[in-house]
Amino acid sequence: MVKRIVISGAESTGKSMLAKRLAKHFGEPCVPEYVREFWDTHDGKITAEDLGTIARVQMETEDEAVKRAKRVLFCDTDLLTNVLWADILYGGKCPDWMRTEADTRCQGYDLYLLCDTDIAFTADPQRSFPDPEGRAMCRQLWRQTLIARDLPFVELRGVYAAREKRAIEAVERVLALSE
Numbered sequence: 274m275v276k277r278i279v280i281s282g283a284e285s286t287g288k289s290m291l292a293k294r295l296a297k298h299f300g301e302p303c304v305p306e307y308v309r310e311f312w313d314t315h316d317g318k319i320t321a322e323d324l325g326t327i328a329r330v331q332m333e334t335e336d337e338a339v340k341r342a343k344r345v346l347f348c349d350t351d352l353l354t355n356v357l358w359a360d361i362l363y364g365g366k367c368p369d370w371m372r373t374e375a376d377t378r379c380q381g382y383d384l385y386l387l388c389d390t391d392i393a394f395t396a397d398p399q400r401s402f403p404d405p406e407g408r409a410m411c412r413q414l415w416r417q418t419l420i421a422r423d424l425p426f427v428e429l430r431g432v433y434a435a436r437e438k439r440a441i442e443a444v445e446r447v448l449a450l451s452e
Contacts, residue, residue: 275342276447277335277381279351280440281419281426282388283411287433291388292349294437295444299345302338306350307331308358321359321366328355328371332378344448353379353422357414376422384447385419385426386440392433 278295280288289306296303307330312319319327332352339346352375359367390408419426427443429436 274451275339276345276383276444276451277339277348278345278444278447279348279354279382279385280388281351281354281385282415282429283390283408285392285408286388286390287392287436288388289349290433291386291429291437291440292347295440296347298441299347299444301343301345301347302341303347304331304335304338304349307334308350308355321363324355324359324363324367325371328352328367328374331355332374344451345444348382351375351379351382353418354415357418361411361414379422379424383425384443385424386443387416387419387426387428388436389428389430391430 280292280295282288289309292303292305308319308327311323311327311330315323331350335346335348335351352371356367356372356375359365359371390412416428427439429439
């Protein structure tokens with residue numbers, strides 16, 4: 274049974290880099306965050322009407338990648354994160370099926386690696402909250418979302434090397450439980 278690990282948290286916290294590094298370390302697939310590709314191919318324009326398409330492609334990509342995994346799959350995002358962004362950026366205007374599917378799918382992940390906002394913000398046209406207050410709000414929202422659903426998570430703080438080390442240890446514990 275392949276374990277699914279989600280790298281989660283506010284924007285500009287090193288999630289994408291960490292997902293790729295973990296995939297390389299464990300020799301397993303990594304599912305990228307599809308919304309980035311969508312943004313790039315649509316000239317930076319995303320509307321509330323696009324949210325369902327983005328969610329479907331994210332799920333399809335993940336479901337295909339799990340077939341290539343031997344022990345673990347690393348996900349740079351999940352549907353729950355898509356819903357959180359829909360709530361923040363589009364006033365909650367995401368399809369009802371997406372919200373329901375997010376609540377169902379999140380129960381199937383074996384671990385969330387929650388990246389803290391205690392590292393410097395890197396500007397990017399896709400990012401919305403460069404200020405400390407906005408980053409703190411996002412950090413708290415992601416954390417409370419995991420707690421409210423009783424999802425297993427490990428918080429990653431500090432310099433990147435410490436985050437990566439803690440993440441590897443957490444994944445190894447998950448894998449050891451299945452042996």
